[in-house]
Every structure is written in structure tokens, then in C-alpha cells.
Amino acid sequence: MIQPRTLKGFRDYLPDVMMPREQMMQTAREVFRSFGFAPIDTPVLEHLEILTGKGSDETDRQIYRFQDNGKRDVGMRFDLTVPLARFAAQHIGTLGTPFKRYHIAPVWRGENTQAGRYREFVQCDFDTIGTESELADIEAVAVINQLLAALGFDAFTISLNNRVILTGLLAGLGLADRTVPVLRSLDKLAKIGREKTQAEMVSAAEISDEQAAAVLRLADCTGTPEEIFAMLPDVTAGNEQAAQGIARLKSIYEGAVAAGVPTRRLKIDVSIARGLDYYTGVIFETTLDDLVEIGSVCSGGRYDNLAGLYTKQHLPGIGASLGLDRLVAAMETLNLLPKASTPAPVMIAYFDESHRDDYLKLATNLRSAGIGTEIYPEPKKLGPQLKYADQKGFTYAIIAGDNEWQANKVQVKALAAKESSDIEYTHDAPEALTKFLAAD
Amino acid sequence: MIQPRTLKGFRDYLPDVMMPREQMMQTAREVFRSFGFAPIDTPVLEHLEILTGKGSDETDRQIYRFQDNGKRDVGMRFDLTVPLARFAAQHIGTLGTPFKRYHIAPVWRGENTQAGRYREFVQCDFDTIGTESELADIEAVAVINQLLAALGFDAFTISLNNRVILTGLLAGLGLADRTVPVLRSLDKLAKIGREKTQAEMVSAAEISDEQAAAVLRLADCTGTPEEIFAMLPDVTAGNEQAAQGIARLKSIYEGAVAAGVPTRRLKIDVSIARGLDYYTGVIFETTLDDLVEIGSVCSGGRYDNLAGLYTKQHLPGIGASLGLDRLVAAMETLNLLPKASTPAPVMIAYFDESHRDDYLKLATNLRSAGIGTEIYPEPKKLGPQLKYADQKGFTYAIIAGDNEWQANKVQVKALAAKESSDIEYTHDAPEALTKFLAAD
Numbered sequence: 100m101i102q103p104r105t106l107k108g109f110r111d112y113l114p115d116v117m118m119p120r121e122q123m124m125q126t127a128r129e130v131f132r133s134f135g136f137a138p139i140d141t142p143v144l145e146h147l148e149i150l151t152g153k154g155s156d157e158t159d160r161q162i163y164r165f166q167d168n169g170k171r172d173v174g175m176r177f178d179l180t181v182p183l184a185r186f187a188a189q190h191i192g193t194l195g196t197p198f199k200r201y202h203i204a205p206v207w208r209g210e211n212t213q214a215g216r217y218r219e220f221v222q223c224d225f226d227t228i229g230t231e232s233e234l235a236d237i238e239a240v241a242v243i244n245q246l247l248a249a250l251g252f253d254a255f256t257i258s259l260n261n262r263v264i265l266t267g268l269l270a271g272l273g274l275a276d277r278t279v280p281v282l283r284s285l286d287k288l289a290k291i292g293r294e295k296t297q298a299e300m301v302s303a304a305e306i307s308d309e310q311a312a313a314v315l316r317l318a319d320c321t322g323t324p325e326e327i328f329a330m331l332p333d334v335t336a337g338n339e340q341a342a343q344g345i346a347r348l349k350s351i352y353e354g355a356v357a358a359g360v361p362t363r364r365l366k367i368d369v370s371i372a373r374g375l376d377y378y379t380g381v382i383f384e385t386t387l388d389d390l391v392e393i394g395s396v397c398s399g400g401r402y403d404n405l406a407g408l409y410t411k412q413h414l415p416g417i418g419a420s421l422g423l424d425r426l427v428a429a430m431e432t433l434n435l436l437p438k439a440s441t442p443a444p445v446m447i448a449y450f451d452e453s454h455r456d457d458y459l460k461l462a463t464n465l466r467s468a469g470i471g472t473e474i475y476p477e478p479k480k481l482g483p484q485l486k487y488a489d490q491k492g493f494t495y496a497i498i499a500g501d502n503e504w505q506a507n508k509v510q511v512k513a514l515a516a517k518e519s520s521d522i523e524y525t526h527d528a529p530e531a532l533t534k535f536l537a538a539d
Numbered sequence: 540m541i542q543p544r545t546l547k548g549f550r551d552y553l554p555d556v557m558m559p560r561e562q563m564m565q566t567a568r569e570v571f572r573s574f575g576f577a578p579i580d581t582p583v584l585e586h587l588e589i590l591t592g593k594g595s596d597e598t599d600r601q602i603y604r605f606q607d608n609g610k611r612d613v614g615m616r617f618d619l620t621v622p623l624a625r626f627a628a629q630h631i632g633t634l635g636t637p638f639k640r641y642h643i644a645p646v647w648r649g650e651n652t653q654a655g656r657y658r659e660f661v662q663c664d665f666d667t668i669g670t671e672s673e674l675a676d677i678e679a680v681a682v683i684n685q686l687l688a689a690l691g692f693d694a695f696t697i698s699l700n701n702r703v704i705l706t707g708l709l710a711g712l713g714l715a716d717r718t719v720p721v722l723r724s725l726d727k728l729a730k731i732g733r734e735k736t737q738a739e740m741v742s743a744a745e746i747s748d749e750q751a752a753a754v755l756r757l758a759d760c761t762g763t764p765e766e767i768f769a770m771l772p773d774v775t776a777g778n779e780q781a782a783q784g785i786a787r788l789k790s791i792y793e794g795a796v797a798a799g800v801p802t803r804r805l806k807i808d809v810s811i812a813r814g815l816d817y818y819t820g821v822i823f824e825t826t827l828d829d830l831v832e833i834g835s836v837c838s839g840g841r842y843d844n845l846a847g848l849y850t851k852q853h854l855p856g857i858g859a860s861l862g863l864d865r866l867v868a869a870m871e872t873l874n875l876l877p878k879a880s881t882p883a884p885v886m887i888a889y890f891d892e893s894h895r896d897d898y899l900k901l902a903t904n905l906r907s908a909g910i911g912t913e914i915y916p917e918p919k920k921l922g923p924q925l926k927y928a929d930q931k932g933f934t935y936a937i938i939a940g941d942n943e944w945q946a947n948k949v950q951v952k953a954l955a956a957k958e959s960s961d962i963e964y965t966h967d968a969p970e971a972l973t974k975f976l977a978a979d
Contacts, residue, residue: 101592103628103849105582106613111626113634114577121578125565132882133906135913137554138561142545142659143583143615143645144603152541163584165605168649173546175583186551188543194553194880195930197916205583209608219582232916234889237899245906357896359903409543440634442572449674456797459677463799466573466685473575476637476672490635 108209108218114440120221120427123250124203127223127421130246131201134238136225139200141182147172149185152408161208175207179224179420187228188409196229196414203423217424226418228405233347235417236381236401237354243385243397243419244360250426254388255396257360258368259352261381262400263344264335265372268317271338272310280304281314282372288318289370318370324352327367351381379403383419393429397421439492443471445536446493448485450500452478457504460526461497468533489514495536499524511535548649548658554880560661560867564643566689567663567861571641574682576665579640581622587612589625592848601648615647619664619860627668628849636669636854643863657864666858668845673787675857676821676841677794683825683837683859684800690866694828695836697800698808699792701821702840703784704775705812708757711778712750720744721754722812728758729810758810764792767807791821819843823859833869837861879932883911885976886933888925890940892918897944900966901937908973929954935976939964951975 105111112120128138144167151159151174164174176182179202191198203223212218225242227235240257247255262282269278284300291299293315300311320330328349335341348367356362373382380401387396399419406414430436445465447458458474465472473493475484481498488496499509503521509532512519523531545551552560568578584607591599591614604614616622619642631638643663652658665682667675680697687695705725709718724740731739733755740751760770768789775781788807796802813822820841827836839859846854870876885905887898898914905912913933915924921938928936939949943961949972952959963971 100851101588101848103589103625103846104586105629106584106586106607106611107609109582109584111582111630112578112580113630114579114640117578117580120580121568128561133911135881135883135886135911137880137882138552138557139554140552140557140560142549142551143647144546144549144659146544146546148541149543163605163607165603167546167603169547171546185543189545190551190553195927197927199913200554207583219584227916230916232918234895234899234914235916238914238916241899241903354895354899358899406543408541411540440577441575442577443575446575455674455794459674459681459794459798463681471573471575473639474674474678476667476670476675476678478672487635487637 106218108212110217110219114442115438116427116431116436118439118442119430119436120423123423123427124221124223126249127203127246127423128201130242130249131225133245134199134225134242136199136201136227136242139183139186139202140204141176141179141186141202143175143205144173145176145182145185147174149409150174150176150181152181158208161210163207163209177208178206179204179222180418183224183226184406185409187414188406188412191229191406191410191412191414197235198228199226200228201225217428220422220424223421223423224418226405226416228414228416231415233350233354236347236351237358239381239399239417239419240351240355240365240383241358241360243383243421244355244364246397246421247385252387255364256366256386256388257364257397258366258371258384258386259348259355259381260367260369260371260383261344261348261351262372262378263347263380264331264341264369265314265317266379267338267340267342267344268314268335270340271336272306272313274304274306274310277304277306281306285314285318285370286372288315320369324349324362324365324367327369331369348381373398373400377402377404381417387429390429390433393425395422396426437492441473441491441493443473444494445470445472445497446484446488446491446495447472447474447497447499448481448488449475449478450481450484450498451504454499454501454504457499457526461499461509461524461529464526464529465533465536468529468537470533470536485512485514546658548652550657550659554882555878556867556871556876558879558882559870559876560863563690563863563867564661564663567643567686567863568641570682570686570689571665573685574639574665574678576639576641576667576682579623579626579642580644581616581619581626581642583615583645584613585616585622585625587614589849590614590616590621592621598648601650603647603649617648618646619644619662620858623664623666624846625849627854628846628852631669631846631850631852631854637675638668639666640668641665657868660862660864663861663863664858666845666856668854668856671855673790673794676787676791677798679821679839679857679859680791680795680805680823681798681800683823683861684795684804686837686861687825692827695804696806696826696828697804697837698806698811698824698826699788699795699821700807700809700811700823701784701788701791702812702818703820704771704781704788704809705754705757706819707778707780707782707784708754708775710780711776712746712753714744714746714750717744717746721746725754725758725810726812728755760809764789764802764805764807767809771809788821813838813840817842817844821857827869830869830873833865835862836866877932881913881931881933883913884934885910885912885937886924886928886931886935887912887914887937887939888921888928889915889918890921890924890938894939894941894944897939897966901939901949901964901969904966904969905973905976908969908977910973910976925952925954 378400382400384395385397818840822840824835825837
């Protein structure tokens with residue numbers, strides 16, 4: 100006998116968790132579609148050179164890779180951005196620009212497992228490719244707001260920054276070539292504090308203490324958006340590129356407000372940098388106000404050139420990625436998930452075998468009226484059937500024996516309230532029952 | 540520069556194909572849920588011994604397999620049945636029986652590629668585990684009917700058989716131990732014809748010509764369900780086990796009719812066998828009447844014991860698998876897919892940059908009314924914007940310049956009909972516009 104088990108770092112999704120997870124994916128699809136983002140899908144397996152082309156050493160090590168039967172070096176995708184870059188390079192001639200896509204799919208990383216982190220998880224990405232317009236940036240903020248709100252969150256914060264501000268400041272300090280290491284250090288500010296960040300900047304980016312201090316003065320600008328926008332020109336010392344970056348960030352902020360994103364959910368945070376070195380413009384992170392500790396649940400930004408490794412066509416764009424499985428895991432830990440493990444509200448007890456066809460017709464009628472209905476599969480005593488209904492979390496059980504069928508009615512038991520009602524019903528006139536069941 | 544390409548046998552899904560594909564998956568989910576089937580998900584990667592435990596040599600060869608960083612032998616799932624068996628063995632204590640699940644997910648097979656066949660494809664399975672009740676069998680037929688109908692098909696045929704009939708007949712002929720090779724040969728009847736099937740039966744199953752002829756006499760029973768049920772007792776020569784199998788098949792057929800499955804879609808076909816040797820009861824195949832050549836698009840049946848390799852618990856069940864990607868590929872080949880490549884019906888032209896915030900507010904208002912809306916991302920001339928709208932397949936373009944905004948109206952262009960209408964609109968009173976756009 101083989102021991103049934105999953106691989107380390109992998110997990111099964113049972114119905115009680117899979118139902119809300121699936122609902123969340125569907126909600127995300129609906130939000131993306133409402134903004135005109137179209138779905139795509141790409142293979143899980145790619146030529147290894149596609150996947151390793153852009154990655155850092157760290158990412159490369161995490162790729163699940165092997166030789167297939169045809170001796171090709173292949174790998175499982177570790178994110179949805181690299182496949183998008185390959186996809187765009189290959190198909191943009193057919194697709195045209197601007198191109199707006201979303202992609203909801205699992206990715207794999209053979210990283211060391213920590214609490215709540217898995218080696219297989221779903222990413223939920225959206226991107227607008229082929230335009231440098233600020234409107235696309237504004238829309239990305241509106242999508243994130245709508246996404247989290249539709250998923251049922253109210254208290255969350257979208258932090259916005261524009262990398263151009265820091266890039267300009269660094270250029271003004273004569274440090275244009277140090278942007279990446281400075282950004283990497285700055286990204287740790289929230290975690291390791293100001294002092295250590297400054298020390299790391301000096302050592303890792305090889306800049307002077309004064310230069311590091313100037314960078315951190317920028318990161319120190321906190322307050323309301325209005326206050327920050329008032330401070331920034333001073334801190335960036337009149338640098339022209341920084342000024343343009345500030346103007347664009349302000350315009351994006353104002354556009355997001357015009358698009359209906361509540362100001363309480365918007366924060367300007369010039370200290371966030373996002374480690375990935377391909378972001379070149381606006382960047383954002385999103386935290387749940389009551390669960391800040393799980394980190395950003397939706398992050399992204401603007402990049403200059405998506406697919407430079409695969410095509411000469413210049414493809415600027417903007418996008419973000421929702422950490423859907425991270426949200427699911429957090430909700431699971433916090434017992435925020437509903438308890439039901441059936442997607443149908445109604446269970447018909449299989450009470451009297453001679454009425455099998457009546458149960459079948461009743462179920463078909465209820466489903467036709469949009470009411471999900473399960474028939475208990477075996478003609479058993481009522482006790483075990485009702486126990487099953489309770490455990491699964493059905494809303495109603497319908498009980499109909501010979502007496503009920505002869506009297507043209509059925510008994511509806513509201514399971515949580517433990518209340519029973521007799522409702523008129525015949526196969527030809529199910530309306531009284533469907534109305535009753537649909538009332539909730 | 541790295542050449543952007545997919546692996547042989549793999550494909551990208553562009554929006555025009557991915558949109559209907561995604562819609563089909565969602566339709567399938569809704570049908571499954573309406574019958575009380577709950578979703579689960581399992582890892583793509585499993586311990587290799589789990590995957591190879593039950594497979595045939597042929598299947599084993601097709602598994603994408605490798606050693607992971609922890610030197611574990613792992614493989615990518617090649618179907619959803621083996622993972623279900625492992626899942627059930629592991630979790631059935633928590634889940635309880637009966638357990639009804641669906642699973643919509645990709646699987647991988649490194650087989651030689653043929654036209655329209657890929658090495659990665661989505662399967663769409665549903666199963667009821669832990670009951671031998673005929674009601675579950677009837678329900679499976681009702682699910683298949685509802686599934687295909689909801690996917691937009693009208694002319695299709697669900698062929699039903701019960702393996703017990705043949706098993707009984709073979710037992711009567713003293714051939715109980717030859718069931719599997721006889722079934723394998725019989726499964727080829729439609730493809731290779733009667734004569735070759737008989738010859739193969741004789742050679743592969745090592746039975747006599749007379750015994751093969753008796754088996755084929757059973758397969759010869761064709762006609763209406765009523766005619767076939769009248770013929771079968773004769774052909775099975777009063778064998779008791781066969782008689783039980785016939786009675787159950789008849790009861791399932793009648794139950795399916797009671798559940799509302801149109802008789803024109805139901806066929807009794809005692810010649811179908813389904814190669815897999817774990818089916819032990821009712822089996823079904825589904826063909827599209829106008830596309831018989833693509834083979835069965837939804838097949839399955841009843842099995843005695845799902846998870847015998849992983850647990851001592853006896854788990855009978857019934858299920859079927861919809862070949863969703865095979866349907867998508869067929870519809871693509873036949874040009875049956877809609878042509879749009881945007882999921883939003885409305886595009887707002889970005890006509891006048893000074894009204895950016897008005898466009899943003901307009902779009903938010905339309906989305907709030909449930910109308911998917913994209914703003915063209917760049918303030919460009921109208922020509923290219925309308926060309927983009929046409930190519931993507933938007934239904935409406937909304938055009939509003941300074942004149943329109945001052946007159947509290949917008950111009951709505953119905954793109955296919957090339958008709959324009961001026962519709963009243965202000966941000967505070969969008970109803971005239973939302974009603975107009977939602978009218979279709």
C-alpha cells in the first residue's frame with residue numbers, strides 16, 4: 100500500500116477552503132473584465148532559457164527544472180511576468196497595442212518553506228502593455244481598489260510612489276549608476292530601520308554617508324498626500340527629473356481620486372522601492388490595515404520595457420499581481436472563511452424509494468429556478484441524512500414522504516434555525532416552493 | 540536575444556480563445572455546484588509513486604517526471620483521477636461520505652502530438668464517492684446533459700451501458716478472468732469493425748471463436764432503448780448477473796428521463812466498454828451529433844474501489860470527465876468561437892485630455908452599473924481609437940469632447956451598426972446612459 104501524502108511545501112484544497120478561493124478567483128476575473136482586461140493562458144512548462152533569461156540567481160535556483168523525453172531543458176514557470184514577456188514578444192503583432200491582459204494561474208518555486216508559504220501558489224496578474232500613458236497608471240490603482248473591495252475588504256491601503264523621483268535625486272547626486280543597489284537597500288527600510296538602511300546603502304551601494312542621508316531625507320517625507328507633495332520639491336533640491344516624477348505621481352493620485360478610489364485608502368509613500376529592478380515609474384503596494392504583518396497583497400508598477408530579452412520591440416507597460424493564495428491562507432488562519440462545504444443551499448432527503456422520480460423531478464425544477472439542489476444519494480433513515488446536511492452546511496433540507504406527495508406539499512426544514520414549514524408543491528407548479536427557498 | 544516560443548505540444552491561449560474557454564469553465568462550475576458538487580484542488584506535482592501506482596505502462600511513460608531539489612522523485616499529474624484517489628484516501632475521514640467533488644485543472648502527458656491534441660490540457664471531472672446507489676448514477680447522466688446544454692450544445696448523444704451485463708455474460712461463458720482483454724478489444728469495435736474485433740478478441744483474450752461471437756451478439760443489440768431492453772434477456776441467455784445489470788441500466792435510463800434528460804439525447808449502447816479496467820458498473824460516453832469524429836467529449840462510469848492503492852477503506856463511486864480543451868479546439872477549428880477579444884462592451888475614447896477626470900468618472904459610473912468599460916489609454920486622434928475599438932470587438936464607443944460635456948450628453952456609437960446617438964449624461968444622473976447601454 101502506498102502512503103497517501105502531498106509533497107513538502109504543497110497542499111490540498113478541501114471544499115471549505117476551495118469554495119471561497121474559487122469565488123475569489125471569479126471575483127477577480129469579473130473586476131478585471133469590467134476594466135476591459137482580457138484573459139490569456141500560457142503553458143506551465145517553458146523552455147528553460149525563457150525562464151532563466153531574466154531571473155536573478157536566487158529565482159533561478161527556485162525553478163523546478165528537468166529534461167523532458169525529447170531531451171529539452173524545461174522548467175515550470177515561477178511567476179506570470181516572464182511568461183507574459185515571452186507571450187507578448189511572440190504575439191504582439193497579432194494582438195496590437197495597447198494590450199490589456201489578466202492571467203490567473205499557479206506558479207511554482209522550490210524555495211524553503213515557511214509558515215503560510217507554499218511552493219505552489221496562484222498568482223493573479225493584470226497588465227497594460229504598449230502605452231506610457233498615465234491613464235493606465237491611474238486605472239491600475241482603480242483596479243486594485245475595486246479588486247480588494249470586491250473581495251470583501253474595506254480597510255486597506257494602497258501605497259504609491261514614483262521611482263523617477265529617486266532616480267532623479269540620485270542623478271542629481273551623481274549616482275545614476277547606483278540606482279539598483281540603493282533601491283534594494285531602501286526597500287528594507289520598513290524592516291530593518293533607518294540606521295541600518297543607511298549603513299547598508301553606504302556599504303552595498305558604495306555611496307557616501309551624506310549621499311545616503313540625502314536619499315533617506317526623501318524617504319522621511321511622510322504625512323498626508325498634500326503634505327508630502329508640498330515637501331518633495333525641497334527634498335529633491337529642484338532636480339528637474341525628480342520634479343517631473345513628482346508631478347506625475349500627483350497627477351496619478353488625483354486621477355485615482357477622480358476615479359472614485361477613497362482617499363482613506365491612498366497613501367503616498369516615497370520610501371517604497373520594490374526590489375525588482377525592472378520597475379521604472381510608478382510603483383504600488385497594498386496592505387490590509389488589520390493584517391499588515393502579512394505584507395503587501397497586491398504590488399506592481401510601471402516598467403520601461405517588458406520583453407527586451409525576446410524582441411527588439413519596445414514594450415512599456417504597467418501591471419500588478421494579487422497574492423490570492425496569500426490572502427486565502429491569511430483568511431484561513433484568522434478563521435475568516437465561511438464554514439460551509441457544499442455549494443448548494445438545498446438538500447432533498449431521499450426518504451421513500453418509491454418516489455425516486457419525484458425527488459429527481461423536484462431537484463430538476465429547483466435547479467431550473469437557479470436553486471442549487473443535492474439529493475441525498477441513498478434511501479436511508481432521515482437521521483443520518485439530516486446529520487449529513489448539517490455537517491455540510493446546507494441551508495435547507497426538503498423532506499417529502501408519501502403523505503406529503505399525496506397532499507401536494509413538501510416539508511422545508513431551515514437547518515440553522517431548526518424550523519420546519521410545509522410548502523405547497525407540485526411538479527407543474529413549483530413556484531410557491533422556489534419563491535420560499537429563494538427568499539433568503 | 541532569446542527566441543520567444545512555446546514547447547512542442549504546448550500552446551498559448553490568446554484572448555479570443557481564452558475568453559470562451561474561461562466562460563466554459565465557469566459554466567461547468569455553475570452546473571456542478573447546482574448539483575451540490577464542491578470544488579477541490581490538488582498539487583500539480585505529486586510523489587512519483589502516487590502517480591505510477593495505478594497507471595498502465597503506456598500512461599507511466601507519458602508522465603513528466605524529475606527529481607526535485609530535495610532528491611525526491613516527483614511527477615506532474617496526468618489526469619485528475621489518480622490525485623482524487625490519493626486525496627480521498629488522505630482526507631475521507633475529515634470529509635465523510637458521500638463526498639461529491641469537481642475538479643477543473645490542467646493535466647500533462649508527454650505523448651506524441653497529433654492534430655488538435657496537446658501535451659497540456661484542462662480536465663473537468665466530477666465524482667460522487669462512497670455510495671453504490673443508482674441515484675448517483677442517474678445524477679451523473681443528468682449532470683452531463685446539463686453540462687453540454689449549458690455549454691451551448693443541443694444535438695448530442697449520451698451513450699449508456701452497464702459493464703455488469705458483459706461481465707455476467709462472460710462469467711456465464713466461463714470467461715470471468717478474461718473480462719479486461721475482452722473489454723479492451725470490444726472498445727475498438729466502432730473503429731476497426733466487427734470482423735477485426737472478433738479476431739482480436741480471439742487472439743488477445745485467448746477465447747474461442749464461438750465465445751467471441753457470443754460477446755459480439757451482445758454488442759449487436761441496437762435500436763431504441765425499449766427495443767434493446769427487450770432483446771437483452773435473450774442475448775444474455777438468462778444469466779442472473781447480466782439480468783441484474785440490465786435491470787439497473789434500465790432503471791438508470793428511466794431515472795434520467797424522469798430527471799428531465801430528453802430521450803433524443805439518450806442511447807443505450809451495449810457495445811461501449813471504455814478501456815480503463817477500473818470501471819465496474821454503468822459507463823457513459825458523449826458525442827456531439829455534428830462532430831462525432833472528435834470522439835467522446837464526456838466519458839466516465841462507476842467504479843468499485845477508487846483508492847485501493849492508498850487505503851483499506853472501500854470507496855465505490857461514479858464520475859465523469861469533460862474534455863473541455865478538446866471541445867475548445869473543435870470549436871476553434873470549426874470557427875464556432877465568437878470573434879471578440881475584449882470582455883468589456885464599452886470603450887470610452889480618450890478624446891480631450893482636459894476632461895481626463897470626466898472620462899474616469901464616467902467609466903466608474905458605468906462599471907458600477909455592471910457595464911464593463913475600458914478607457915482608451917492615450918489621448919489620441921479619434922481614428923486610431925475607433926479602429927482599435929472595431930478590431931477588439933467592442934459593442935459601443937463613447938465619444939465626448941468639450942461640446943458634449945458642456946451640453947450634458949455623450950455620443951454613443953454602436954460599432955457594428957455604425958450608428959451614433961446622443962444620450963443625456965451627467966456624473967450625478969447616469970441612468971439614461973446606463974439604460975441605453977444595458978438595453979442589448
